[in-house]
Amino acid sequence: MDLPFSCSAFLFSCFISLIIFSTVAFGATFTFVNKCEYTVWPGLLANAGSPRLDTTGFELPQDSTRSFTAPTGWSGRFWGRTGCTFPSSGPGSCRTGDCGSGETECNGSGAAPPATLAEFTLGGGGGGGGLDFYDVSLVDGYNLPMIVEASGGSGMCASTGCVTDLNRVCPAELRVKGGEACTSACEAFGSPEYCCSGAFNSPAACRPSVYSQMFKTVCPRSYSYAYDDPTSTFTCSAADYTITFCPSMPSQKSSKEPTPTATTTGSGATTITDASQSGSDPNMGGSSFGVTGSVPGSGSQEMMGDGSWLAGLAMGNSARVSCGTHFLYLNFLFLGFAALSLSRILGSPTFL
Known part of the structure; x- marks a missing residue:
């Protein structure tokens, strides 16, 4: 009956x-994956008003993973530190992405530019309609390849990031740390038009520079300058996220991805030749990672x-x-x- x-x-x-209790009350799980040929020391920084996660920094050897859970409403950023040494006899440091703490834990300090950043706001952070907002930013420069992939969520849930090695195409005037990182024009020159500050502190006044356009050409889905929101911020609902350092290229590609080349003319203008092959997704800087949508296997x-x-x-x-x-x-x-x-x-x- x-x-x-x-x-x-x-x-x-x-x-x-x-369903609401299980997906909303516990926010999201972040899983860090290191596919680099070296150890990475991820740094974690919660924004003001967000609780600290289980750690603020840790060592992630090659081919290893580690996961953390963050509550709904949490917002903050992640990045990878490279070339770190933390001796027992005193403070240590990292070649790139150093947070200045002198130890593995960053203890509430952010990354020193240049550093590739993954930024998140879970559950909208007030007024977001329950959506997660996330991006990979090159506004503070670049130190290593990174992608963010959503799983188990609903909505567009696009993958984003930069898999191309920007250090290999970085203009000489932005190259730092012996070529281990590529800084931003704002950090290199400090002028308001590059930093979107002062009279340039608005979307209408601050336009993409030749340097931010170079970053955008190589990594179209990443933030290239302060007002790059329309093409660089992504949303998903009730998802978990994987942050991968040095993601490997998709196996279906027939040959190795050509490296884009940067050319600086006599007048100082920098141009980029993007030699991406057909079959790759140009939005990921040569990778075929794209829109994933909701996971059909949930x-x-x-x-x-x-x-x-x-x-x-x-x-x-x-x-x-x-x-x-x-x-x-x-x-x-x-x-x-x-x-x-x-x-x-x-x-x-x-x-x-």
């Missing part, structure tokens, strides 16, 4: 509440898409089970979401 309307409506509301979509018992439970259409049996199903569902939430808090990818 059909379920009474009040029973099915109650069960449906409980089901929706469980459990809730599989169950509801194949007409299974969960879809019938949510819609109150099952004629073969009683209200009490549905409560039993709901109990198992609650335990599953509770286990998932606990695994995200503990940072254990193998809990379920």
